[in-house]
Structure formats: structure tokens, C-alpha cells
Amino acid sequence: MTAELSTSTPKTAAPDPEPDRVDLRDVCIVHGRGERAVVAVEGVDLTVRPREIVSIVGHSGCGKSTLLRSLAGLLPHASVQGSLSILGRTPDEARRSGLLSMVFQDAVLAPWRTVEGNIRLPLQVARGRQRRPGKTISEQLEVVGLGGYEKRYPKQLSGGQRQRVSLARALMMEPRVLLMDEPFGALDEITRDEMHTELLRIWETTDASIVVVTHSIPEAVFLSDRIVVMAAHPGRIVDVVDVGFARPRSNDLKDTPEFARIAHRIRTALEDNR
Incomplete structure (x- = not known):
């Protein structure tokens, strides 16, 4: 009996998915020492995937900007505990190598x-x-x-x-990771709406993942793939909201019922955790 030759095409292994750009595990940030020590952030777990936009929202003093600055390696006098990495590197290493960049509220x-x-x-x-x-x-x-x-x-x-x-x-x-701390907070509402669509247009030309801190719930919903809601005393994550809107997005999206539903969920989480 003659053996038949196989004519099937060998399967090619799927490429490994790109690892997360940002990885935080049980992060705790403490300002001061001894009796004056203040726990600004406690027990935060967060990942940011490749080319994902994640917003962090919360009341003033909840630690969202502190968390963002820890990602940028800009908290030299605070105690940062837990695991915190950018593309497998420390924030300082990522910033020095150009893998990480930051935009502040003031253009500086x-x-x-x-x-x-x-x-x-x-x-x-x-x-x-x-x-x-x-x-x-x-x-x-x-x-x-x-x-x-x-x-x-x-x-x-x-x-x-x-x-x-x-x-x-x-x-x-x-940069592979772009951090933005209230980047449009000083702008009037009309200019802010324009910058929302402009940021998404510009982001489409890059390979960057974005983490943005904002007080604006509509801004977070419009920009993001996921929204992290934080509460204070100590700063902690109380909800993570997936936003499933397709891209590209236009400002008309802000008038839709689904947009309002997501905004309501975030507002309720903030009110329940004041």
C-alpha cells in the first residue's frame, strides 16, 4: 500500500499579542512620614493595552493626578510601593528612553x-x-x-x-505611552470640543497608548476605550467602565442615549463614593 502524501498547509502559529503598555499591581503611594504620612493612593491595579485610551476620573483630591505622576516618575519625595512598569521598565527608564511622554494642563x-x-x-x-x-x-x-x-x-x-x-x-x-493631566482643563468649552476630535485624529497617526486624567465626565466618555473611576480617602478605584463606541468619533456622539447612560454610571459611582 502506498502512503498518501499530505497536501494540507502547515498551520502557522499566531504571533504573540503585544504585552500591556502599562502595568500597575497593588500600587500604594504615601506622602510624608510617621504621624504626618498621608496615603494618597492605595491598592491600585491597572493595565493599559497597546493603542488604548484610558481616562481616570474622580473628585479633586482622590489621587488621580498623583497616580499619573507616579507613572511619569515625577514623585521623588513620595513613597511608591507595589509594582509599576511601563513596557516592562521603570517610569524613569521609560521616560529617559523616549518611550513615555507627558502633557500637562498648562502648555508649559x-x-x-x-x-x-x-x-x-x-x-x-x-x-x-x-x-x-x-x-x-x-x-x-x-x-x-x-x-x-x-x-x-x-x-x-x-x-x-x-x-x-x-x-x-x-x-x-x-512615545509608546502618552500621559495627559487635564490637558484641556484651561480651555473654553467650544475649543475643548474641538480639541477632543483633534486629539483623536492625531492619536490615529501614532502608535501611542494614552492615559488621561480629567474632571470632565463627557470628555472621558468621548475619548476613552475604558474609564477608571476613583474615590478618595484613600485614593482607590471603585469602577472601571468599558466604552464600546466605534472610531472615528464625532461630537454628535455626545447627544446619544448610550453616551448619556455611560456618563450616568460614572456620575453615580462618584456620588456613591464621595
Whole structure:
């Protein structure tokens, strides 16, 4: 009997999924020592997946900005306990290598530098220690909608434009994780709505995962894939809400019943955990 030859195509193993970009395990953050010690954050577990947008919402003083700054390695005088990693590295290592960047509520632009000069700062600070960026400054400005603004100074820009410059600067080294602390909190409501859609448009051109802290429930629902709700005393996670809206998103989404349902759930969690 002659053996039959198999004509089936060998199965190719599926590629391993990319690991989480951010991984927090039982994180506790304490300010001060002894009798003056204050537990700002306690028992936080959180992961952020590749190209995911996660918002953290909560009342003032719940520890959300403290948690974000711990991810950026910007709490030198606090005691940070538990496991906290960015792409398998410490926050300091991730920031120094250009894998991590941060945008603050204030644009924090040097007034004596032009737009081009402000965006160039990460390149000058790195001095070859980080990988080379994939875009030029002019290309990055085109991405954020400020093409041709290279020679202007911060005082010649609107609030929304200054935040675009800040965002362009943060994205210059093409970070894998972008942290945003109330990035649109100082803007008027109309400009804020515009920046919501602009941020999502810009994010589509990157490989970044985003973690954003905000007091605005509509902002969190519109931007996010998941929303982390925090309560205070001590700061802790009381709810995690999945947002299933398809992308791209438009501001019309904010008028839909499902948008209102998600916002109501977040508002109820905040009220129940004051």
C-alpha cells in the first residue's frame, strides 16, 4: 500500500499579542512620614493595552493626578510601593528612553522660544540617548494642524494652539505611552470640543497608548476605550467602565442615549463614593 502524501498547509502559529503598555499591581503611594504620612493612593491595579485610551476620573483630591505622576516618575519625595512598569521598565527608564511622554494642563512653553524651538527641546535634552524621531518638526506641526507656525512665539498663539504645540512636543520622540493631566482643563468649552476630535485624529497617526486624567465626565466618555473611576480617602478605584463606541468619533456622539447612560454610571459611582 502506498502512503498518501499530505497536501494540507502547515498551520502557522499566531504571533504573540503585544504585552500591556502599562502595568500597575497593588500600587500604594504615601506622602510624608510617621504621624504626618498621608496615603494618597492605595491598592491600585491597572493595565493599559497597546493603542488604548484610558481616562481616570474622580473628585479633586482622590489621587488621580498623583497616580499619573507616579507613572511619569515625577514623585521623588513620595513613597511608591507595589509594582509599576511601563513596557516592562521603570517610569524613569521609560521616560529617559523616549518611550513615555507627558502633557500637562498648562502648555508649559518657553516664552522666549519659537514654536519650533519649543518642540525641539526633547531632541536637545536627549542628546542622542533616545532613538531618532520618525518625523521632522515641520511634519509634526502638520500633524497637529499648525503647519507654518514654526517661527511664532507662544504669546502669538491661542490657548488651543499652545496645547497643540505642547502635544507636538510630547509626540516628537514618538512615545509608546502618552500621559495627559487635564490637558484641556484651561480651555473654553467650544475649543475643548474641538480639541477632543483633534486629539483623536492625531492619536490615529501614532502608535501611542494614552492615559488621561480629567474632571470632565463627557470628555472621558468621548475619548476613552475604558474609564477608571476613583474615590478618595484613600485614593482607590471603585469602577472601571468599558466604552464600546466605534472610531472615528464625532461630537454628535455626545447627544446619544448610550453616551448619556455611560456618563450616568460614572456620575453615580462618584456620588456613591464621595
